[in-house]
Amino acid sequence: MAFELTQEFLDELQVKIDSLDQTAIAQTLEGIHFADIADIFENLDAADAKLCYDLVDEDVAADALAEMEDGARTELLKFFTPKEIASQVDLLDTDDAADILNELSEQEKDDVIAKLEDKEHAADVASLLDYDEDTAGALMQTEYIEAKAKWPVNRCIIELRRQAEEVEKVYTIYVVDDEERLMGILPLKRLLFAQNETLIKDILIDDNIKSVKTHDSKEDVAAAMEKYDLVTIPVVDRQEKLVGRITIDDVVDVIREEAEKDYQLASGISDNVETSSTVWQNTRSRIPWILIGLVGGVASSQIIRGYENQIDINPALAFFIPLVVATAGNVGVQSSAIIVQGLASKDFQVKNLLSLIWKETKVGVIVGLSCAIIIFGLNFLLAGDLQLGITISITLLLVILIAAILGASIPLILDRMKIDPALATGPFITTANDIIGLTVYFIVAYFVYM
Amino acid sequence: MAFELTQEFLDELQVKIDSLDQTAIAQTLEGIHFADIADIFENLDAADAKLCYDLVDEDVAADALAEMEDGARTELLKFFTPKEIASQVDLLDTDDAADILNELSEQEKDDVIAKLEDKEHAADVASLLDYDEDTAGALMQTEYIEAKAKWPVNRCIIELRRQAEEVEKVYTIYVVDDEERLMGILPLKRLLFAQNETLIKDILIDDNIKSVKTHDSKEDVAAAMEKYDLVTIPVVDRQEKLVGRITIDDVVDVIREEAEKDYQLASGISDNVETSSTVWQNTRSRIPWILIGLVGGVASSQIIRGYENQIDINPALAFFIPLVVATAGNVGVQSSAIIVQGLASKDFQVKNLLSLIWKETKVGVIVGLSCAIIIFGLNFLLAGDLQLGITISITLLLVILIAAILGASIPLILDRMKIDPALATGPFITTANDIIGLTVYFIVAYFVYM
Numbered sequence: 007m008a009f010e011l012t013q014e015f016l017d018e019l020q021v022k023i024d025s026l027d028q029t030a031i032a033q034t035l036e037g038i039h040f041a042d043i044a045d046i047f048e049n050l051d052a053a054d055a056k057l058c059y060d061l062v063d064e065d066v067a068a069d070a071l072a073e074m075e076d077g078a079r080t081e082l083l084k085f086f087t088p089k090e091i092a093s094q095v096d097l098l099d100t101d102d103a104a105d106i107l108n109e110l111s112e113q114e115k116d117d118v119i120a121k122l123e124d125k126e127h128a129a130d131v132a133s134l135l136d137y138d139e140d141t142a143g144a145l146m147q148t149e150y151i152e153a154k155a156k157w158p159v160n161r162c163i164i165e166l167r168r169q170a171e172e173v174e175k176v177y178t179i180y181v182v183d184d185e186e187r188l189m190g191i192l193p194l195k196r197l198l199f200a201q202n203e204t205l206i207k208d209i210l211i212d213d214n215i216k217s218v219k220t221h222d223s224k225e226d227v228a229a230a231m232e233k234y235d236l237v238t239i240p241v242v243d244r245q246e247k248l249v250g251r252i253t254i255d256d257v258v259d260v261i262r263e264e265a266e267k268d269y270q271l272a273s274g275i276s277d278n279v280e281t282s283s284t285v286w287q288n289t290r291s292r293i294p295w296i297l298i299g300l301v302g303g304v305a306s307s308q309i310i311r312g313y314e315n316q317i318d319i320n321p322a323l324a325f326f327i328p329l330v331v332a333t334a335g336n337v338g339v340q341s342s343a344i345i346v347q348g349l350a351s352k353d354f355q356v357k358n359l360l361s362l363i364w365k366e367t368k369v370g371v372i373v374g375l376s377c378a379i380i381i382f383g384l385n386f387l388l389a390g391d392l393q394l395g396i397t398i399s400i401t402l403l404l405v406i407l408i409a410a411i412l413g414a415s416i417p418l419i420l421d422r423m424k425i426d427p428a429l430a431t432g433p434f435i436t437t438a439n440d441i442i443g444l445t446v447y448f449i450v451a452y453f454v455y456m
Numbered sequence: 457m458a459f460e461l462t463q464e465f466l467d468e469l470q471v472k473i474d475s476l477d478q479t480a481i482a483q484t485l486e487g488i489h490f491a492d493i494a495d496i497f498e499n500l501d502a503a504d505a506k507l508c509y510d511l512v513d514e515d516v517a518a519d520a521l522a523e524m525e526d527g528a529r530t531e532l533l534k535f536f537t538p539k540e541i542a543s544q545v546d547l548l549d550t551d552d553a554a555d556i557l558n559e560l561s562e563q564e565k566d567d568v569i570a571k572l573e574d575k576e577h578a579a580d581v582a583s584l585l586d587y588d589e590d591t592a593g594a595l596m597q598t599e600y601i602e603a604k605a606k607w608p609v610n611r612c613i614i615e616l617r618r619q620a621e622e623v624e625k626v627y628t629i630y631v632v633d634d635e636e637r638l639m640g641i642l643p644l645k646r647l648l649f650a651q652n653e654t655l656i657k658d659i660l661i662d663d664n665i666k667s668v669k670t671h672d673s674k675e676d677v678a679a680a681m682e683k684y685d686l687v688t689i690p691v692v693d694r695q696e697k698l699v700g701r702i703t704i705d706d707v708v709d710v711i712r713e714e715a716e717k718d719y720q721l722a723s724g725i726s727d728n729v730e731t732s733s734t735v736w737q738n739t740r741s742r743i744p745w746i747l748i749g750l751v752g753g754v755a756s757s758q759i760i761r762g763y764e765n766q767i768d769i770n771p772a773l774a775f776f777i778p779l780v781v782a783t784a785g786n787v788g789v790q791s792s793a794i795i796v797q798g799l800a801s802k803d804f805q806v807k808n809l810l811s812l813i814w815k816e817t818k819v820g821v822i823v824g825l826s827c828a829i830i831i832f833g834l835n836f837l838l839a840g841d842l843q844l845g846i847t848i849s850i851t852l853l854l855v856i857l858i859a860a861i862l863g864a865s866i867p868l869i870l871d872r873m874k875i876d877p878a879l880a881t882g883p884f885i886t887t888a889n890d891i892i893g894l895t896v897y898f899i900v901a902y903f904v905y906m
Contacts (some may be wrong), residue, residue, distance in 0.1 A: 038608070039664045041683045073685075075535055105553045167649050176645045177627060195626045198619050232712070233491045235523075235705035237687050238628070254704050255685035261708060262682070265715030266797060272722050273793030274786050275882065282799065285818045292790050296856075300830065303779025310775045316776055317767075324767055324774040326759040328890050329753025331778050333783075334885050336724050336749045341741050343723030347716060348730065356699050368735045373746055380750065406746075410553045431723065433786050440778050 010044050016049055023054045032061040040069035048078040056085035072102035075280075081107050088114060092121035092260035092317035095131065101256065103127075103360060104134040107180055116235075143220035145260070146241040146250030151179045155189050155207035159200045166197075175253065177237050179404045181210045186247040188240055214366045217242050220249060227252055271428040272339070295433040302437030306331070306444050317453065322391065323451055326398050327444065333377065334405045334443035335436035341366050341413025342431045349417065349427050363414050370410030374403040397447075397454045404450065405443045412438070424434045459492050466499055468734050473504045482511040484490055484816065487683070490519035506535040508731045518544045522552035525730075530559050537562060542571035545581065551597035551706065553577075554584040564885050592677045593670035595710070596691040596700030601629045605657035609650045616647075627687050627701065636697040638690055640665055667692050670699060677702055678710045678785040682741025718796060722881040724749075745883040752887030756781070756894055763898035766905065769879075772841065777894070783827065784855045785886040786894035791816050791880045799867065799877050813864050820860030824853040845903045855893045862888070 022030040033060060035043065043066060047055040059067050059082070071079065071094055078444075083091065083106070087286050095103040095118060107115050115135065122128035130148040139145025151169050152160050153162045162179075169174055192213030203268060217240045218227050231239055241250040270279070274295035279288050309326070310317070345362065350365040379400035385395035413435060418429035472480040485493065485508060493516060497505040509517050509532070521529065521544055522676065533541065533556070541560075544552040545568060558566050562849035572578035580598040601619050603612045612629075620626055629642040640662030650659050667690045668677050681689055681704060691700040703791025720729070724745035729738050760767070760777070767774050793813065829848035836846035863885060 037663060039666075039684060041685070122863035163648070168730050170649065172646055175687070176643075193626075194648070195620055197649065198613070198644070199620065213487060216489075220882050232705075232708055234489060235491070237625075237704065240752065253684075253707070254687065258682055258704070258708060262715065263713060264717065265712065269719045269722060269793065269797065272719060275790055275793060279794055280801075285815055285822070288794070288815070288819050289822050292787075293823060293826065295790070296783065296786055296827060297830075300780045300827055303776070304831075304834065306778035306782075307775035311772070314771060314775075317583070317771060319484035321764060321767060322761070324777070325764075326753070327774070327777045328894065329750070330759075331781070332749045332753050332756075332785075332886065332890060333746065335782075335886070336746055337742075339723050339882075340725055340745070343719065343725060344729055344738070347719065351730075363740070365735055369738050369742070372735070373715075373743060374737045376743065377750055379747060380747075381754075412535070422482050432789075436782065436785070440782060444778065448659065452694065 009038055011042060011045050011049070012338055016046070019046070019058075020054070020260075021049070023057060024059075031058055034218075035062050038066075039371055040066045041073050043067070043070035044073035047074055047082060049210055051076075052081035054371060055082050064098060068097040069102075071106065072098055076109065080104070083109060088117040088389060091119045091150035092123075094351045096127065097122050098418040099147045099149050100127070100134055101145065101249075102129045105142070106137060107131065108139070120225065137220060140224055141220060142224060142241050142252060143217045143250075145224050145227060145252045145256050146220070147253070148250050150238075150240070150248075150251040151249065153179050153181050153206050155181050155183055155193060155205075155210065155272045157206050158202065159197065159204050159209075160202040162197065162206055163200065167196045174355070177253075180240050180248055180251070181206055182248050185435055188215070188217055188242055188248045191240075215240075218252070219244065224257075224260050225264060227263050227266065228257045231257050232261065264350065267426075268428040268431075272343060272346075272431040274433040299433050299437055302440050305439050309441065309444045309448070313451070316448060319455060320394065320451075322389070322394055323397070323447075326394075327447070329381075330401055330405060330443045330447045331396070331440045333402060333438035336410045337370070337373065338409035338413040338435045338439040339431055341410045342371075342417050342427075342435050344413050345417040346427050346431055349421050359418055362418070363411060366410045367407065370407040371403075374406035375412070377406060393454055397451045400454070401443075401447045401450045403441075404446050408446065409439050412442070459688075460489055461492060461499070462493050466496070469496070469508075470500075470504070473507060474802050476507075478511055479510055480844035483503070488516075490516045492515070492786065493520035494523035495750040498525055499531060502528075502531040502535055505532050514543075515547060518547040519552075521556065522548055523836050525558065527733075527873070530555070533559060539571055540574075542568045546573050546577065548578045549597045549599050550577070550700075551579045551595065553592070557581065557585060558589070573897055587670060587750060590674055591670060592668045592674060592702060593693050593700075595674050595706050596670070596702045598700050600688075600690070600698075600701040601626055603631050603642060603656050604697065605633055605655075607652045607656050608652065609647065609656065609659075610652040612647065612656055627703075629702070630690050630698055631656055632698050633705050636669055638665070638692055638696060638698045641690075665690075668702070669694065674707075674710050675714060676704040678707045678714065681707050682711065686862045714800065717876075718800060718878040718881075721876070721878040722793060722796075724883040738739045748887055749883050752890050756890050759891065759894045759898070763901070766898060766901050769905060770844065770901075772839070772844055772896075773847070776844075777897070779831075779848070780855060780893045780897045781890040783852060784877055784889035786860045787820070787823065787856045788859035788863040788885045789881055791819075791860045792867050792877075792885050794862050795867040796878050796881055799871050809868055810867070813861060816860045816864035817857065820857040821853075823860070827856060843904050847901045850904070851900045853898045854896050855889075858859050858892055858896070859889050 019034055020033060043062060047070060050338060054407065078392050079284040090357065090429065095106060107118060110118065119128050119132050151166055154168065166179065176194060179194065179197065180188060180191045181192050183189050190210035194209050196209050216230055216234050216236060218242050220241055237254050239252045240248055241252060276294050279291045346350050369413060381402060382395045385398060416430040416435065420430055421427045493512060497520060500508065505895055545556060557568060560568065567829060569578050569582050601616055603616065616629065626644060629644065629647065630638060630639045631642050633639050640660035642656060643658050646659050661724050666680055666686060668680060668686050670693050671690055677689065688701050690698055693699050716722040724742065726744050729741045747801050831850040831852060832845045834842065835848060849860060866885065870880055871877045
C-alpha cells in the first residue's frame with residue numbers, strides 16, 4: 007500500500023510535464039504499480055498522459071491502459087497512432103486487448119488488428135470482438151493452460167512450460183479430450199505433487215466442474231463464480247469445446263457495476279455518473295428522472311385541484327398532503343428494493359411470487375396499522391379533530407398497504423417481462439405512489455366528511 | 457451448472473424427509489456441490505436440515521455449513537452438540553471455522569475449541585476470534601504456503617508438499633526472512649519452471665507487493681484487492697510479520713455487502729433484509745425510516761398550517777405542494793448518491809471538497825432553471841395565473857439548488873465525522889428536503905403575493 011495518489015503528487019508531476027523534463031517524469035513514475043499509473047493518467051489531460059505514457063516501462067504502460075476507466079482511456083487513445091495501439095495490444099491479454107479495441111471505430115479496429123505482430127494473438131483478439139458485450143464471450147480471455155487427458159504428468163509439465171509463457175496467471179489447468187471437450191480440471195498443486203508416469207485423466211477432478219457457455223450473460227457468470235467461490239471459470243462453446251476462461255478480477259468489476267447500477271436507478275440516475283464526470287454528463291443523467299417527478303407533480307396538482315371543494319370545507323386536509331405522499335413513497339421504495347435485491351442475488355425464494363406479495367401485504371398491514379394508530383393518537387392529542395384523524399389514519403393504512411403490494415409487484419412483473427426490475431425503484435415508484443396516495447386520501451376524505 | 461434448485465426438488469426431498477427414508481435422502485443429495493447443499497439447507501426447517509446434514513459426505517457438509525447464510529446457520533447449529541460442531545470446525549479452514557464460532561455464545565465457543573482434535577488448528581482458530589469483525593484479521597485465514605528466502609528450489613518443493621496438505625487452494629507462495637517478515641511472493645508457475653539449486657530469494661517477486669495489516673478495515677482490503685486485481689493478499693501484523701492471507705472469494709462477499717448496504721440505506725432499510733426474512737424482521741428493519749418520514753410529514757403539516765392564510769388567499773398554492781416536495785427530494789437523493797458512490801469507490805477526486813460542491817451547485821442551477829422554465833410555460837398555457845407561475849418557478853429553482861448543495865454536503869460532512877455517508881441518502885434526505893422545500897415555497901409565495 008506504499009503509494010497513495012495525492013494532489014501534491016499530481017501538482018509536482020504537472021510542473022515536470024509543463025517543463026517537458028522527461029528524465030524527471032520517468033523517475034517520478036518509476037516503480038509505481040500499473041493500477042496507480044492508471045489513476046495518474048486519469049487525472050491528467052489526455053495530451054499530458056500520452057507524454058507520460060511514452061516514458062513508462064512498456065509492460066506497465068500497457069497494463070495501465072487496460073486498467074483505465076473507459077472515458078479517460080478513449081480520450082488518451084486519440085493521441086495514439088494505429089501502430090502505437092497495435093504495439094500495446096500485442097502486450098496485453100486477449101480480453102484486455104479486446105476491451106481497448108472495442109473503444110475504436112470499426113475501421114480503426116481493422117487497422118490495428120492488421121498491424122499486430124503476433125498473428126495467433128491477432129486471430130484470438132479478433133474472435134473476441136464478435137461476442138455481445140454482455141456475454142461470457144466478451145469477458146473471457148483465450149489465454150489458459152490446457153492438458154490432454156491422455157498425457158502422463160512428465161509430458162504435461164513440458165507442454166505446460168511452453169504454454170505458461172503466454173499465460174500471465176496460472177491457477178488451474180483445464181483437461182480436455184481429443185476433441186477439445188472439457189473433461190475436468192487439474193489444480194496446479196496436484197500436478198506439482200504427482201508421479202511422472204501418472205496419467206492426467208487419473209488425477210483430474212471431474213465432479214461438479216462448473217463452466218459457462220460463451221452466450222451466457224455476464225450476470226450469470228458473476229453469480230456462478232460468486233456462488234461456487236471460483237477464481238477462474240472455463241468457457242465452452244455450444245459444442246462443449248473449451249474456448250477460454252474468465253478470471254475473478256473481471257467478474258469483480260461486473261459485480262460492482264451491477265450493484266452500482268441498481269443503486270443509481272434507486273437514486274434516480276440513469277447513466278454511470280462519477281464524481282469526475284463533467285457538469286453536463288452529470289446533468290444529462292439526472293434530468294430524465296427529475297422530469298418524471300415533474301410530470302407526477304403536475305398530475306398530483308390536477309388531482310388536488312379536482313378535490314378543491316373538499317379543501318375548502320376543511321383546509322387542514324391540505325396540511326397532510328406531504329405526510330401522505332412521503333409515506334407512500336417510502337414504503338413503495340422499501341418494498342421494491344427488497345424484491346430487486348432478491349432478484350439480483352438470484353434468491354431462489356423470489357420465484358415464489360404469490361407468497362412474496364402475500365408477505366409484503368402482511369408487512370404493509372403491520373406498518374400501516376402502526377402508522378395509523380400513531381397519527382390518530384397524535385392528531386387526537388394535538389388537534390382533537392376526530393374526522394381529520396380518522397381520514398388520515400384510514401388513508402395511511404390503505405396507502406401503505408397499496409404501496410407495499412405495488413412496490414413488490416412491479417419489479418416482479420418487470421422481471422417477467424425481461425425489463426431490469428431496478429427501474430421500478432426510485433423516482434418512478436415514488437411518483438406513482440404520490441398519485442395513488444393523493445387519490446386515496448381524497449376519496450377517504452369524501453366518505454368521512456360525507 | 458448442472459444442478460438447479462427447484463420447488464419440485466424441495467417437495468420431493470421433503471416427502472423423503474417426512475418418511476425418514478435415509479437411503480433415499482442420501483441418494484438425492486449425493487454429488488451435489490456444497491454451495492447448492494447450503495441453498496437446500498436454507499430452504500428446509502432446521503430440524504430437517506440437520507437430518508439431511510448427517511446424511512451428506514462430511515467434507516461437503518462442513519463446506520455447506522460454512523457457505524450458509526448467517527440466519528439459517530444459527531438455526532441449524534441449535535441442533536448440534538458442541539462435540540458435533542467441533543468435528544465440523546476441525547474440517548474447515550480457519551476463517552470459515554471462526555465465522556461459525558462467532559455465531560455461538562462465549563461459553564459455547566470455549567466448549568467447542570476445547571473439543572477440537574487438531575490442537576494447532578484450535579490455536580489458530582482461537583487467535584482469529586479476537587479480531588474486530590470489520591478488520592482484515594477477521595477476514596484472513598492462517599492457512600497459507602510459506603517459503604524461506606534462503607531455501608533452494610528443491611528444498612522448497614519438499615517443504616511445500618508438506619504444507620500444501622493443509623491448504624485447500626494454493627495460488628501464491630509467500631516468501632519470508634528468518635524473522636517471518638514478508639519479503640515477497642513466488643508464483644507457483646515460477647517454482648514449477650525453476651532449476652533445483654536456484655535460491656528462492658533469487659526468483660521471488662519483491663516490487664509492488666501489496667499486503668494489508670491485521671487492523672486494516674475490510675473495506676480497505678476489498679479496495680486494494682479490487683484495484684490491484686489480486687486473488688490473495690498477505691496479512692502482516694504490526695511488526696510486518698506474516699500472519700495470514702485473505703482470498704478473493706471472501707472479499708467478493710465484502711464488496712457485495714458494502715454495495716447492498718448503500719442500496720438498502722438509500723431505500724430506507726436499516727438492516728439486512730432478504731426475501732427469505734420473516735415478516736417481523738422485514739417490518740423491524742423498515743419501520744424506523746417510515747417513522748422518520750412520519751415525523752417529517754407531521755412537521756410539514758405544521759409548516760403548512762403556519763401559512764394557512766396564504767392558502768386561504770390562493771387555494772391553488774396547495775395544489776403544488778407534492779410537486780415542490782417531490783422535486784426537492786429527487787434532486788437531493790441524486791446529489792447525495794453521486795457523492796456516496798464516489799466515497800465508496802475511494803475516488804480520489806472526492807477529496808476536493810469545495811470543487812465537488814461547486815459542481816453540484818452548477819448542476820443545480822441548470823436543472824433548476826430547466827424545471828422553472830418548463831413549469832412556468834406549462835402553468836402559463838394551462839392556468840394563465842402569472843403570480844402562481846412565478847411563485848412555483850422561483851421556488852423550484854431555489855429548492856433544487858438547495859437540495860443539490862445539501863445533498864452533496866451532508867455525505868461529505870458525515871464522512872469527515874466518520875459516520876457512514878450512505879445514511880444521508882434515502883428517507884433522511886428526502887424528509888429534510890420536504891421541510892426545507894415547503895418553507896421556501898411559502899416564503900416565496902409570501903413575497904410574490906405581498
